[in-house]
Amino acid sequence: xxxxxxxxxxxxxxxxxxxxxxxxxxxxxxxxxxxxxxxxxxxxxxxxxxxxxxxxxxxxxxxxxxxxxxxxxxxxxxxxxxxxxxxxxxxxxxxxxxxxxxxxxxxxxxxxxxxxxxxxxxxxxxxxxxxxxxxxxxxxxxxxxxxxxxxxxxxxxxxxxxxxxxxxxxxxxxxxxxxxxxxxxxxxxxxxxxxxxxxxxxxxxxxxxxxxxxxxxxxxxxxxxxxxxxxxxxxxxxxxxxxxxxxxxxxxxxxxxxxxxxxxxxxxxxxxxxxxxxxxxxxxxxxxxxxxxxxx
Amino acid sequence: xxxxxxxxxxxxxxxxxxxxxxxxxxxxxxxxxxxxxxxxxxxxxxxxxxxxxxxxxxxxxxxxxxxxxxxxxxxxxxxxxxxxxxxxxxxxxxxxxxxxxxxxxxxxxxxxxxxxxxxxxxxxxxxxxxxxxxxxxxxxxxxxxxxxxxxxxxxxxxxxxxxxxxxxxxxxxxxxxxxxxxxxxxxx
Numbered sequence: 001x002x003x004x005x006x007x008x009x010x011x012x013x014x015x016x017x018x019x020x021x022x023x024x025x026x027x028x029x030x031x032x033x034x035x036x037x038x039x040x041x042x043x044x045x046x047x048x049x050x051x052x053x054x055x056x057x058x059x060x061x062x063x064x065x066x067x068x069x070x071x072x073x074x075x076x077x078x079x080x081x082x083x084x085x086x087x088x089x090x091x092x093x094x095x096x097x098x099x100x101x102x103x104x105x106x107x108x109x110x111x112x113x114x115x116x117x118x119x120x121x122x123x124x125x126x127x128x129x130x131x132x133x134x135x136x137x138x139x140x141x142x143x144x145x146x147x148x149x150x151x152x153x154x155x156x157x158x159x160x161x162x163x164x165x166x167x168x169x170x171x172x173x174x175x176x177x178x179x180x181x182x183x184x185x186x187x188x189x190x191x192x193x194x195x196x197x198x199x200x201x202x203x204x205x206x207x208x209x210x211x212x213x214x215x216x217x218x219x220x221x222x223x224x225x226x227x228x229x230x231x232x233x234x235x236x237x238x239x240x241x242x243x244x245x246x247x248x249x250x251x252x253x254x255x256x257x258x259x260x261x262x263x264x265x266x267x268x269x270x271x272x273x274x275x276x277x278x279x280x281x282x283x284x285x286x287x288x289x290x291x292x293x294x295x296x
Numbered sequence: 297x298x299x300x301x302x303x304x305x306x307x308x309x310x311x312x313x314x315x316x317x318x319x320x321x322x323x324x325x326x327x328x329x330x331x332x333x334x335x336x337x338x339x340x341x342x343x344x345x346x347x348x349x350x351x352x353x354x355x356x357x358x359x360x361x362x363x364x365x366x367x368x369x370x371x372x373x374x375x376x377x378x379x380x381x382x383x384x385x386x387x388x389x390x391x392x393x394x395x396x397x398x399x400x401x402x403x404x405x406x407x408x409x410x411x412x413x414x415x416x417x418x419x420x421x422x423x424x425x426x427x428x429x430x431x432x433x434x435x436x437x438x439x440x441x442x443x444x445x446x447x448x449x450x451x452x453x454x455x456x457x458x459x460x461x462x463x464x465x466x467x468x469x470x471x472x473x474x475x476x477x478x479x480x481x482x483x484x
Contacts, residue, residue, distance in 0.1 A: 009369065010407070017403035020396045029390040029442055039385040046382070049337035057345065125341045134388045136341075162388060176388050177442045197443060 030178060031162060040165045047168050050136065054124040118152075118265040119143060124168065126259070134162065135171040137264060145169050150225060150267045156232035156255040157181070157220060158264050171264070174233070174254050175200050182224050183233050185210075186217040194218065194233065194252060202234060204250040212239060218252055226267060320363040320470055321371075328363070328375055335359050336382040352458045354428070356383055358467035360398060361427045364405045365414060366474045376402055390438060397434045401427050415475055417468075424467035428460050 032039055125136030139145050141164045151158040151171045159179060162172040172179055179196035183204065190210050197203045206212065216236045222229025238251035318331055339355040347353055360379045364372045380394035405423065412419040436456075440446040 013403045013406055017400045020392075020399050024390075024392045024396040025441070027390070027392060029438070031388040032385050032391045039381060042378075042382055043385050045333055046337045046340065046386070049334070050341040053337075053342050053345070126344045134386075136386075163385075170386075170388070172388050177439060178388065178390075 031172070040163070043168070043170075044165050047165065050125045050168075051138075054122070117268045119145070119268050121169075121264055121266055123261050123264060133173050133176060133258070135159070135173065135258060135261065135264070137169050137171060137266070138167070139266060140165045140167045140169050142166050144268055145266055148226070150227045151264050152227075152231060152267060153256050153261055153264050155257075156234070157227065158256050158258060158261065160225070161266065169266075173258050174256070175202060175258070181227070181233075182221045183218045184221045185212065186219050188212070188216075191221055197251075200254070200258075201237070202252040202254060204252055205247045206250060208241065208246050208248050210248070212236060212248070212250060214239065228267070319473065320359050321367040321474075325371065325374075328367075328371070329378065332359070332375055332379055332382070336379065336386070340382075340386045352455060352462065354431075354459050354463050355466065357428055357431050358424060358463045358470055361401065361405070361424055362467055362470045362474070364402050365409065365420075365423065365471070369406060372405075373402055389435075390442070393434070393438055394431075397431055401430060414471075417475070420468060420471050420475060421464065424464045425460070428463040428467075432456050432460065 119139060121137040121139040123135050124138050126133075135158070137151075145161055145164045147161050147163055149161045151160060157174055159171045159173040159176065161169050163170050174181070174194075174196060176196040179202075181194050182191065183194045184191055188211055190206065190212075192204045192206050194202050194204050204218070214236055218233040218235070220227040220229055220231045220233060232255045234252040234254040236250055237253045240249040240251070242249070318334070320328070320331070322328055322331070335355050339353075343353050343355070356379055360376050363375050363379075366372075367375065376398050377395065380398045383389070383394045384391060404426075408423075414420065436446075436448070
């Protein structure tokens with residue numbers, strides 16, 4: 001009985017080991033975007049350890065900055081007061097410019113940009129996989145976060161929510177190999193699709209004739225994905241021309257250094273285009289469209 | 297002179313002391329799962345804040361390899377699947393990548409387990425090296441497939457070599473008690 005079970009187990013394991021790579025490589029090679037509740041539960045079980053570690057390190061760092069570094073505070077205080085005065089003067093100038101801008105927009109008939117609702121979140125974890133990097137933040141489904149929501153920081157785009165647990169969410173970074181977004185070249189207003197690449201960079205494929213320079217800034221186009229138009233994405237650091245190819249490959253360095261991120265903002269306002277589609281087609285529209293296409 | 301009564305550690309403290317002896321296979325499924333979660337939390341949250349973004353230290357692979365070797369088949373597979381799922385759902389790695397890689401390792405270990413003497417260094421070193429190399433190469437291959445190109449610099453080589461060396465060293469530390477016969481290697 002034991003021998004026959006062992007033979008069956010050997011056959012089963014060998015067969016499944018041979019079949020597994022075929023199943024895996026025939027899949028879309030996407031990460032767990034809408035995981036089963038069981039997978040979310042697995043990560044929820046680990047999350048308290050992350051919180052304890054994060055709070056402990058934050059506490060120690062904060063204590064260090066508060067008490068040990070207090071000697072520098074007086075000098076910094078003076079410096080900051082000077083900067084504050086300068087900034088207040090600049091804010092007054094900016095207020096004037098903003099009012100002028102609004103007036104001009106109105107005159108030109110431009111639609112005013114809708115205000116986006118932002119939700120601040122702390123970065124509580126950073127996945128160590130150099131190839132598939134992700135951030136974990138301290139807000140989850142209980143705070144109204146859903147997969148697909150854009151994540152930004154003060155310097156620009158960070159990525160998007162890839163999965164939301166109850167009290168945490170994972171952020172797929174701009175530099176992830178499976179990340180794509182619509183961007184504009186700020187100087188020439190040329191559009192393109194930016195894709196994540198390894199080593200903290202992104203790649204943009206453009207036609208060979210498109211004029212582009214090292215140092216050019218990329219901004220969000222605001223067309224898809226729920227990102228507001230005009231947010232900084234990155235800057236061009238390398239342009240590669242291939243003789244047999246009609247495209248030029250542009251390497252982009254994101255403005256946001258995700259290794260130093262401590263806080264991020266999640267844009268919780270729904271994507272207007274996506275909401276319109278969902279309203280018209282219902283929540284299962286994509287599946288129905290696919291079935292129709294496949295003739296089922 | 298009456299004989300001195302030896303100090304007896306109270307039961308809760310003894311239990312706690314026992315819990316601190318972290319090892320891949322304890323014989324209790326609850327403890328094994330608890331340790332796996334702790335190792336995963338250290339791997340995903342604590343280590344990155346210490347060693348930075350480079351994936352220099354891999355705790356999960358040696359842990360799961362030693363578990364596969366020393367635990368009976370059913371429990372070894374259960375813990376390996378759980379570990380692989382934890383790694384996948386905590387990163388943006390494609391769904392099924394670690395499941396596939398670890399399942400193939402599990403098959404190799406299962407087929408060779410009875411034929412090797414796990415009291416010697418050599419089978420452990422070879423198993424750990426092959427397993428760690430397999431995971432590294434599988435990750436690189438999947439990444440190359442997704443990106444449609446492959447770039448492997450000297451820095452990548454140094455990172456992956458460090459990871460390999462650390463994985464083997466950790467695996468040798470973890471397998472010590474099983475190699476020396478404190479705990480027998482589980483059979484089928």
